[in-house]
Amino acid sequence: xxxxxxxxxxxxxxxxxxxxxxxxxxxxxxxxxxxxxxxxxxxxxxxxxxxxxxxxxxxxxxxxxxxxxxxxxxxxxxxxxxxxxxxxxxxxxxxxxxxxxxxxxxxxxxxxxxxxxxxxxxxxxxxxxxxxxxxxxxxxxxxxxxxxxxxxxxxxxxxxxxxxxxxxxxxxxxxxxxxxxxxxxxxxxxxxxxxxxxxxxxxxxxxxxxxxxxxxxxxxx
Numbered sequence: 046x047x048x049x050x051x052x053x054x055x056x057x058x059x060x061x062x063x064x065x066x067x068x069x070x071x072x073x074x075x076x077x078x079x080x081x082x083x084x085x086x087x088x089x090x091x092x093x094x095x096x097x098x099x100x101x102x103x104x105x106x107x108x109x110x111x112x113x114x115x116x117x118x119x120x121x122x123x124x125x126x127x128x129x130x131x132x133x134x135x136x137x138x139x140x141x142x143x144x145x146x147x148x149x150x151x152x153x154x155x156x157x158x159x160x161x162x163x164x165x166x167x168x169x170x171x172x173x174x175x176x177x178x179x180x181x182x183x184x185x186x187x188x189x190x191x192x193x194x195x196x197x198x199x200x201x202x203x204x205x206x207x208x209x210x211x212x213x214x215x216x217x218x219x220x221x222x223x224x225x226x227x228x229x230x231x232x233x234x235x236x237x238x239x240x241x242x243x244x245x246x247x248x249x250x251x252x253x254x255x256x257x258x259x260x261x262x263x264x265x266x
Contacts, residue, residue, distance in 0.1 A: 047104040049169040051078060051135070053112070055085060057096040061159035062152065064118040064126040071119040072128060074161070078103035078112050087119045093159065105167070110135050114161065116150060129158025138165040 055074055064070055069092040074085045081103050088095035103112075112133040118126040129150030138144035144165040150158040 047170055048107045049105050049167055051103040051105050052166040054100045054164045055097050056162040058159055058161050059094055061093045061128055063093060064128055072116055073119055074114060074116045076101055076114050079106045079109055127153060138167045142167050
């Protein structure tokens with residue numbers, strides 16, 4: 046997690062120790078914050094007063110208060126020589142948001158090796174703003190939900206028929222078959238003749254005939 050962004054501008058160096066026997070040395074610097082490392086361009090023939098004027102950006106890990114810097118002399122034939130190094134405190138830059146230090150360099154033996162001129166700016170991370178931006182919006186209430194309002198205007202709810210007691214419940218999603226109830230009392234089946242009049246068995250019918258005519262299949266009493 047980062048506590049902010051560090052902007053470091055390395056302006057140049059003064060009175061650097063000369064590592065060159067003949068001619069002028071070619072200094073360059075390496076800056077490191079946490080695990081992030083940057084290298085300046087080589088100031089050809091910069092000698093003891095190189096000018097870089099380069100800006101670098103670092104994410105500062107939480108708890109880190111120090112930056113490392115090493116100045117080298119670029120060699121073509123042999124390996125590069127270390128001119129000097131420094132551990133730069135970032136406490137002032139982190140608290141006051143800026144700093145303009147002059148950094149003393151030391152050789153590997155601890156002897157003075159010149160100074161560096163730099164400008165440091167610090168911008169803290171807006172943790173609260175990032176959390177607010179990532180927070181999901183509140184869900185609208187039932188009265189504010191546009192989809193429900195639109196549904197009630199354009200698509201009013203369909204009234205469901207009340208089920209008849211004794212009849213099977215309809216299966217929603219399938220065509221409902223018409224429910225066949227029992228024929229009303231006194232009805233006769235299709236194609237059959239009218240129902241015969243009630244006959245009281247054991248009593249003769251006057252005249253020996255069935256009133257209103259006998260239906261087919263019936264004989265005389």
